[in-house]
Structure formats: C-alpha cells, structure tokens
Amino acid sequence: MKNYKLLITYLIGVIIIFAGIMTYIRLDNDRLIPKNFYRHWSQDYVVTKDNYAYVNTTPQKTRGTALSEGQGYGMLITAIAAKHGYTDKQSFDRLYRYYLDHRDNINGEPTELMSWKQTVQDNSITIEKNSATDGDIYIAKSLLMAHELWPQDKRYLVQAKAICLDILEYEYNPKNQMLTVGDWANSKSDYYNLMRTSDVTPGFFEEFYQVTRDKTWLKIKDKMLTYLNQLSNHNKSGLVPDFAWVKNGKAVAVKGKVTGSKYDGDYYFNACRVPMHLATTNSPLAKKTLYRMLNFFKKQQTITAGYTLSGKSLNDYQSPVFSAPIFLAVMNNKNKNYDQLFQSQQYILLDNLSPTDYYSATLTTLVALLNHK
Known part of the structure; x- marks a missing residue:
C-alpha cells in the first residue's frame, strides 16, 4: 500500500512537471511565432536606405514598388513588433520618414495623405499622384500606436491628427457620410459614390474620434457599417463585394470591372480584409455582419481564394x-461555435511566409502580431 501511494505521488508529480513543460513550450511558441514572422517579413519586404525605409511590394524584381497601403501595413506591423520588443523606434521612424517624404499634392498644394505608388529603380523614385484611402487609414492608426509607445515624441500624435484632418478634407463624401476610395474620387469624379468595403475600419474610426473629438468619425463609422450590413443582407452567403455604389442611402455591389479587376463585385482581394476589420469593434451591427460571414465560412469544406x-x-x-x-x-x-473554423485556418501560423507574395505575407504577419497578447 505504501509503495502504491508513492507511485501515485510520483505519477502526479510527473504529470505536473509535464504540464508545466507543455505550458512553457506553448507560451514560448506563442512568442516565437510572431517574432519569427516579423523577422522574416522585415527581411523579405522592408528596404532600408540611409535614414528611410519602405515596404517593397514587388520583392526579387529589378524595380521596387512602394504602395501607401504597404507603407501603412508596414508602419503598423513595426509599431506592434516594437511593443513586443522585436524591433525599435528607429525602425519605425525610417518607415515614417519615407511616408513624410512621399505625401500627395492636390493642385500644387501639399497634403498629409500619401501618394499611392512609387516605383524605385537604382537611386531614382517615380511618384504617381493621388492617394488611396486604405493606406492613409493604416498610416494614421500606426501613428496613434507609435504615440502610445513613445509619448515623449510629440510628432506622432500631431501627424496622426493632421492626416485624419486631411482624410476628412479630401477622402470624404459628406452626402453619403462615407470615405471615398482616394483623394482623386472627388465630387467631380464618377467614382465619388464608390465605396471600398475594406475601408470600413470601425475600430480605427473610434480611435480617430477619441484623438480628434470630431464626431464626423462616428458618423462615418455608423454609416459605413450600415452600408456594409446592407450589402451582406443582399445575399444568403452574407459576403460583401470589394466595391459598392452608394446612392440615396443604399449600397449595391458594383457589376464587373470598375477599378482594375473583373472581380470588383465579388468577395475578392479587397473585401477579404473585412472580417479582420469588423473584429476590431464591439459594435452590434459590425458583429451582426461579421457573424453572417463567419457562418458562411464555417460551412465550407475548404475556404478558397475568393467567392461570388x-x-x-x-x-x-x-x-x-x-x-x-x-x-x-x-x-x-471565441466561444461562438467557430472551433472548426479555427482549426482549419490556423495553418497560416504553421506555414512559412512567402518571400515573394507581399500581400499574403503582410496580412499573415499582421494577424500573428495582433493575435499575440
């Protein structure tokens, strides 16, 4: 009997030690995955020259391509990585400096919005005019995170407020109370009423209101979420298109090629970001739209790249x-009956990042970092 009790005590001790080891391994992996993702992503996609850096969306090509969207993602990824101790303020400042050096002009007047594209070859940079709203939104968000990390540096908050002001000045349709797709889609443009669904970033809008105290951001949040919900309710799948026309308070998916793709009216490489953006807020309307989409995805045997x-x-x-x-x-x-969806999609954290596919590597790295508590 005595030996039996000793055996039980021994087994319990082994189980406790094993559980402790497994907990340590799990926690260590939780730290290593985002750290390694950030390291590989920055090595493959961030080009540093002198005192500035840009995200190269076309690696392994003879010419580099910087996009405001990529710069916004890069600045946010770097800020989050710095928060976890994977990089530093200097790395963020290099990306920040590149954005400052490539702001857009409208009719010869400077703005705080970033020029949407630059082509880099040797020591020359060709700049294409006009802005893209999704890039400006992410740049503003990254600056707010930088302000939280390094509050002693007053530049970040000042610049965040400045770009928020210019988003409302040049990328806002007051009639529909929504953001346009860029500063080129003004009231004289045929695209003034065009909405990019992935510009609906309610969590960001809430933060923009908090720092500017401009209630326009809350109106934008409510209206754009309403339009997104309308689009989701137009079909049984609950999916939303890349782009939609907004008229008289109603949003309708575009048909065919409107910007640059025949899939503009489908759930494709723009709208794919919507679930991530809706997950950043506690808004009941955002959650309602998100759950409709997730309920569709959990019924799919394999989630593929794009849907009608x-x-x-x-x-x-x-x-x-x-x-x-x-x-x-x-x-x-969690606890919303999406366990199977979690199991099927966690492969993104198990596979290596692509060294040539900027978009997939960047979104995966961003999600890995955002998921790291």
Whole structure:
C-alpha cells in the first residue's frame, strides 16, 4: 500500500512537471511565432536606405514598388513588433520618414495623405499622384500606436491628427457620410459614390474620434457599417463585394470591372480584409455582419481564394490573404461555435511566409502580431 501511494505521488508529480513543460513550450511558441514572422517579413519586404525605409511590394524584381497601403501595413506591423520588443523606434521612424517624404499634392498644394505608388529603380523614385484611402487609414492608426509607445515624441500624435484632418478634407463624401476610395474620387469624379468595403475600419474610426473629438468619425463609422450590413443582407452567403455604389442611402455591389479587376463585385482581394476589420469593434451591427460571414465560412469544406456573392468559389486554392483575416476574427470571437473554423485556418501560423507574395505575407504577419497578447 505504501509503495502504491508513492507511485501515485510520483505519477502526479510527473504529470505536473509535464504540464508545466507543455505550458512553457506553448507560451514560448506563442512568442516565437510572431517574432519569427516579423523577422522574416522585415527581411523579405522592408528596404532600408540611409535614414528611410519602405515596404517593397514587388520583392526579387529589378524595380521596387512602394504602395501607401504597404507603407501603412508596414508602419503598423513595426509599431506592434516594437511593443513586443522585436524591433525599435528607429525602425519605425525610417518607415515614417519615407511616408513624410512621399505625401500627395492636390493642385500644387501639399497634403498629409500619401501618394499611392512609387516605383524605385537604382537611386531614382517615380511618384504617381493621388492617394488611396486604405493606406492613409493604416498610416494614421500606426501613428496613434507609435504615440502610445513613445509619448515623449510629440510628432506622432500631431501627424496622426493632421492626416485624419486631411482624410476628412479630401477622402470624404459628406452626402453619403462615407470615405471615398482616394483623394482623386472627388465630387467631380464618377467614382465619388464608390465605396471600398475594406475601408470600413470601425475600430480605427473610434480611435480617430477619441484623438480628434470630431464626431464626423462616428458618423462615418455608423454609416459605413450600415452600408456594409446592407450589402451582406443582399445575399444568403452574407459576403460583401470589394466595391459598392452608394446612392440615396443604399449600397449595391458594383457589376464587373470598375477599378482594375473583373472581380470588383465579388468577395475578392479587397473585401477579404473585412472580417479582420469588423473584429476590431464591439459594435452590434459590425458583429451582426461579421457573424453572417463567419457562418458562411464555417460551412465550407475548404475556404478558397475568393467567392461570388452567392457563395460560389472563384478559385480552387487556399490563400493566407483570405484565411488570415478570418483567423483573427475567430480568435477575437471565441466561444461562438467557430472551433472548426479555427482549426482549419490556423495553418497560416504553421506555414512559412512567402518571400515573394507581399500581400499574403503582410496580412499573415499582421494577424500573428495582433493575435499575440
């Protein structure tokens, strides 16, 4: 009997030690995954020259391509990585400096918005005019995070407020109370009433209001969420298109090629970001739209790269571009019966980052960092 009790005590001790080891390994992996993702992403996609840096969206090409969208993602990724101790303020400042040096001009007047594209070859940079709203939104968000990390540096908050002001000045349609797709889509443009669904970033809008105290941001949040919900309710799948026309308070998916893709009216490489953006807020309307989308995805045997709004797959392959935002949305909505969806989409954290696919590598790295508590 005595030996039996000793055996039980021994086994309990082994179990406790094993559980402790497994907990340590799990916690260590939780730290290593985002750290390694950031390290590989920055090595493959961040080009540093002298005192500035840009995100190269076309690596391994003879010419580099910087996009305001990529710069916004890069600044936010770097700020989050710095928060966890994976990089430093200097790395953020290099990216920040590149943004400052490539702000857009409208009719010869400077703005705080970033020029949407630059082509870099040797020591020359060709700048294309006009802005893209999604890039400006992410740049503003990254500056607010930088202010939280380094409050002693007053530049970040000042610049965040300045870019928020110019977003409302040049990328806002007051009639529809929504953001336009860029400063070129003004009231004289045929695209003034065009909405990019992935510009609906309610969590960001809430933060912009907090620092500016401009209630226009709350109106934008409410209206754009309403339009997004309308689009989701137009079909049984609950999916939303890349782009939609807004008229008389109603949003309708575009048909065919409107910007640069024949899939503009489908759930494709813009709208794929929507689940990630809706997961950043506690808004009941945002959650209602998000749950409709997630309920569609959990019924799919394999989530593929793109769908028609009726729910038909547009491709037969998986892509982290689509899976990463869904994974983050599921992680932010635990205990909502999405366990199977979590299991199927966690592959993004198990695979290596692509060294040539900027979009998938960037969204995966961003999600890995945002998921790291």
